[in-house]
Amino acid sequence: MSEPIRREDVASPFCGIASDDLTIEVSGLEVKVVSNGDAVTQRGFETPITDTQPRVNGKEVDLAIAVAKAADLLRASSQSVISGLATDVNGARAVMALADKSRAVIDHYASAATFRNLLVLQDTGWMTTTLGEVKNRVDLLVVVGSDIESRFPRFFERCMWNEESLFEQDIASREIVFLGKAPSGDASTSPAGKQAEVMACDSVDLPEVVSVLRALVAGRTLQASQVGGIDVAALSKLAARLKVAKYSVVTWAAGELDFKGAEATVQTVCEMIKDLNKDTRSSGLPLGGIGGETTANQVSAWQAGYPMRTSFGLGYPDYDPYLYDSERMLAAGEVETLLWVSSFDADVVPTEGARDTIVLGRSGMQFSSEPAVFIPIGTPGIDHAGQVFRTDGVVALPVQKLRDSGLPNVADVLAAIEEEL
Amino acid sequence: MANITKLVGGIVFDPAHGVDGEQQDLYIQDGRIIAKPDTDKVTEIDCRGKIIMAGAIDMHTHIGGGKVNIARTMLPEDHAQDVIARTELLRSGCGHAAPSTLTAGYRYAEMGYTAGFEPAILPMNARQAHMEMGDTPIIDKGGYAMLGSDDFLLRMMISNADQEAINNYVAWTLTHTQAMGIKVVNPGGISAFKFNQRKLDLDEKNAYYGVTPRDILARLAQAVHELGVAHPLHVHGCNLGVPGNMDMTIDTMQGIEGLPMHMTHIQFHSYGAEGDRKFSSGAAEIAEAINNHDNITADVGQILFGQTVTASGDSMHQYEAHGHAHPNKWVCMDIECDAGCGVVPFKYKDQNFVNALQWMIGLEIFLLVDDPWRVFLTTDHPNGAPFTSYPHLIRLLMDKSFRNEVLSTLNPDAQAASNLGSIDREYTLYEIAIMTRAGAAKLVGLSDRGHLGTGAAADITVYTDNADREKMFSKPDYVFKDGNMVVENGDLIDVTWGATHVVKPDYDASIEKSLQPYFDKYMSMKLGNFKISDDEMTADGRGRLIIHPTSHQSGYQEKGGAA
Known part of the structure; x- marks a missing residue:
């Protein structure tokens, strides 16, 4: 086996202070934090890849089929919510474009905080x-x-x-x-x-x-x-x-x-x-700034004028921190299709309550009930490059591609779904 | 051979070539203006009787970066009154005082603007500023990196670093923040506020560093000049908004001893302290000082009445202004040993003495500065008013009877304190074209924009002549961006993505020998992660960089933008 590849000054997208002094070793698909790690960053970087194949109703399918199915569900939905939103700047940009086109509500899993x-x-x-x-x-x-x-x-x-x-x-x-x-x-x-x-x-x-x-x-x-x-x-x-x-x-x-x-x-x-x-x-x-929280709110503010809990249902951005609270909407049974984006932490899974759920999730995500569509996606800062915002909303750090996993990134998958709509 | 478009028979105003309302045909090919071709195979667009100018350039507009996004986030009630619905072509958006990036790009293009420059890029926040501008469609953009309260420069100054070392640091900053110029805001004052100083006069020392704003201005103006950067040091002076600040503004102009310097939103720095209310117009003296100093340029920062939001790097004076917040909410931030910011919503009221006089002072400066090549049309968007009020402002400048009609409705005491009503000057179309096109391009350093000569980028605006200049400038007939028609009869018909203009002066890379340990020891991010590479700017396939040469370099480089 070849020597692991060593990377210095790596930025962590996994916690809001986004330390960027990590040393990482990569051997094939295995990533290891060798200095300046902590419990949060180690878990973030070192969680292994398990599943790589998209599923529709629990059955493994090609990415194109999963994308088409996701588009079908969004098209047929009279109330869609795009939430989770644990992604990087380009992922958040793609969320905004798709939400605008599909007249969805946007929210982040950490919005309560x-x-x-x-x-x-x-x-x-x-x-x-x-x-x-x-x-x-x-x-x-x-x-x-x-x-x-x-x-x-x-x-x-x-x-x-x-x-x-x-x-x-x-x-x-x-x-x-x-x-x-x-x-x-x-x-x-x-x-x-x-x-x-x-x-x-x-x-x-x-x-x-x-x-x-x-x-x-x-x-x-x-x-x-x-x-x-x-x-x-x-x-x-x-x-x-x-x-x-x-x-x-x-x-x-x-x-x-x-x-x-x-x-x-x-x-x-x-x-x-x-x-x-x-x-x-x-x-x-x-x-x-956990799980891309700052990133999602920043991108939403500059593209739509508002932070999370904004609806595009009227054809223009409409902001209401109570009405468009995705957890409230799910609990009240208001959501037909939930598109859940969670690329940092496999434990951040969708809340139940939607008629249909589409998940773009980190490899290894476990569900209590199988979503209609599951697409394992790459993690920014491991599987692809990108930018993430730190807690203070001032510094956006570049994160790097560390390995070649072949997992698609959120931005590309969402763009493909948008294309199908 | 690519298609050629011919704009037939328009009345052309192209001050860069001394063309003042002459009927001319223009030819466009591959995004550029070309000389009259040999072929007849051209697509004609009938512009007979219409007014043609280059696309307008806003040389100072807060369209991208942290404080703008704070303003957006904190003003949902302001956006809700001004929403833009999605169409087949356009993304939805909203925002009156602090519009979303998409909306800002659309609205600029609809008014015939084809470029806008963010004047306050905090180096530590530069990545965000560029990402926001990257999501601003159609127009070209760029910005000025803010220095002057950053601890690295102030430490260089107390250790008596030589000018060459400072030049290297300035060039390094320009290069790695992807900026077009250097701005200084309340020189040293943002740092002073962190040490609990509440004001800093031109010759007052920063409590920790002992350096004065005058020292900082001299060092930075010299650096920009010696590096051969076209855009002079962009100065937001001391004591913004403070009654009586005009003397210090004049002292600032004189004190720079002939070096090129741009004084921004000078209206906010042109106040006397005369009269019962200890607030008066210093416009005549300020205009005279500009007229007498060829090295000085200024943009006005006109205020117009209504709700807006002020967003500035000047945390010291934004803190001072928080009592005026309307609605009553405001933000002040200290930022990364680099700078700071303050965001204060504001409503300018026409029956308020101070606000009415501010309006008059701005117009007085416009009308009393003789040379339209050295004064620029801005509202310091959104600080004086949103940029969407430019057509109204143009009418105020071009139409004396309209101006005096508005004047007569304002706070009577302010009217009595101003000479505005007695000023007869009306700007001509040629002068407007200088101020918003040719002059702005020259000031920013854009050799191929702001004019209609052969080889220029085909950024072109075509208007129907109308005595109501507000109507005329609100809705051009056609706007071309890099040769593509993006607006037809006032409506957007195509969405393109403009370029980012930057300079990259040569510098001695050994500056990183001191920057590297400084970042490692004191900063919260690594030097390598601070830098924004050309690849990062163009990675999404729609970002395009235009690298302008300094006076010591040659060549003009474009990167990216294939998609």
Whole structure:
């Protein structure tokens, strides 16, 4: 067997911080992360290829037949939804073109999390920063209601405990406070062993805790001495630290704020950050971008003007974050044909509820009930080149083709379906 | 031999060749304008009595990149009032202040525009800017890479890097962000805001670096000039929107000591601080300064009344303006030790003293600058108004009685504070053709656009003459893009994909010896992943690059676009 091919500075499309310093070895179809990997990227890169043949109603067929069948189902459908949307920029472009032509609704599988942020952006806005700024400027990091490391294993290593910053900051002096949730591991602990502070509460109490913190930052006095089990005096100290910090960053992973009305909590955080900026600098850092979430929303915004949960049913883009929530539509039995695009993670499978389901999925996807059409597709950054957006929506990274699997890419398959319509 | 199209008998305005309303035939073959051929086998298009100009060029329009997409995402209510349905030919879209890319391309073409330049490409966000412009149909595009608050340049400056090293960095940035020019926004001020400075005057020091905006302007203007890049340093000056900023604007023009410099959306930098409201017009002084400095060009950044959104790299002054947000939502971002941005929706109101005076100041500048080759028609889309208001703006410039009629309806105190009503000048069609075609092409550095000479790209707009210039410029009869008729009688009939214009000045690759460790240590992405290759620009088969030579290079290169 020939020597594995080694690739340096490979970007990972599998988590929102899109680390691009991975070393990868490729032997035939086998991909291995040999340095700078983590649980998320290793699983992402190393999941083996199993099935490669498209299926229609469980029967293996040629790609052309699967494409024709998918087109038939879309043509016959009076309400189609294209969701999942775990793909790269070109895949998302093809989704937009097909949705426009087939009058479908578009949504992403992580939209529940995305909209906890987007509703705030569209209602009051925010002040935010990006990973590179955090890496060089942060002096106080407050993590709201999130663990971070399970989803973004290298965030602390890359953005908090880097060796040096541009501005001669003593990196060891950086401080981390977890508000609402304790971290699941020790990724946030500094190289010298300094542990993050934790002010834990139940997630049901988080909205109140965050409101109190905002009130304290704004200089209000409170009657209560405790909120959600946290001493108001301790929150008062945190408020004071935020006010004296030169560049505090408040971060949250919206995917972890899994409680009703979480967008109101995100809004309170964002308004607190605005208040802090009257006198000092402070910024939000919404962490997300799982499974091409940022990519799908960016491409949709530039091609249609709106993010996810947009319908083309009227012949033009119509946006409604409630009405066009694909999960709601599926649960309500409103969907005739669901086209599910999921090229990063074989575990991201379609929600049941559509009359017919078409899946463009990563090889190895297992279904509780076989979809009408299944087309195994390549993964951007492994089977074909492409671009993916990072969580902050600023940096789009190029990802490379690492192996020759012959698996088709989302953009080509969707274009072929569109052609048949 | 490929087909030849003959535009018969049009009244041609081609200022690059001094042609001012002469009846001429034009011949098109293979996307280019050709000399009168020997053959009679031509397809004739009757243009008798019609006005012919080159396709218009918007040299400053925010059509692609992160802050535009934030604006789109945050304004669903603005889009909902302006939707475009899908047709057999066109994709659906929407957006009044911040249209979708597809809609923007269609609307530009429908108005006879064949090129638009994104003026604020943050290097770290350049890939997104190009992907968005790549999804903007018909028109050609390009952009200016933003430097001046990036920590790499500021570090070079405090370590007293020589000019040649800075030139190398500038050339490297142009090359790898695929840009046509360099822009500086609130020089050093975006960085200063990250250190909690809230204003930065021309000679005020950045709190950390100790460098001043004047130093930064001098270094960058020198670099662009020495590299032989056609487009002069594109300057969004200090103190945007601040009453009394006109003196600093004039100081900025004088301070550059004769180097070529383009002052963008100068209306926002032409304010006095006179009168009861401490806000007055500095247009006369600004226009005089432009008239007296041959090295200076400016675009106006006219405001027009109604809802829009302001999207700028100037995080410092966008933060300052957030109190005016309408509707009340806004975004400010610090970005990647590179730059920043601010997005603030805004409604310009005709009965508001300040807004009305801003409108007057912009028009005063247009009318008081003598040389139409050095002033350009922009609204700083979408900051002053959406680009779709250009035909209205042209009518304001060409029709004094219309202008004064609108003026008479505006805030009375603002009317009393302006001399606009006493200015008689009306722009001619020839001058409009200079400002929006020949002059813009020359300024951006497009040798084969903006004119109708033999060999030029056949980007051509044909209008029916109409005393109502707004009507005339809203709906051309025909628009040709690279020789293809894309608009007929005001409607799109074909969708093509334009090219991206770039420059790639020569530089010493040893600059990467300092950039490589800088990226490894401080940035959140690798140097190799930052660079946008020519192949990436053209990979989708419809992207096409046009590489323009600098004054030290020769040749004109095209890449890609086979599909």
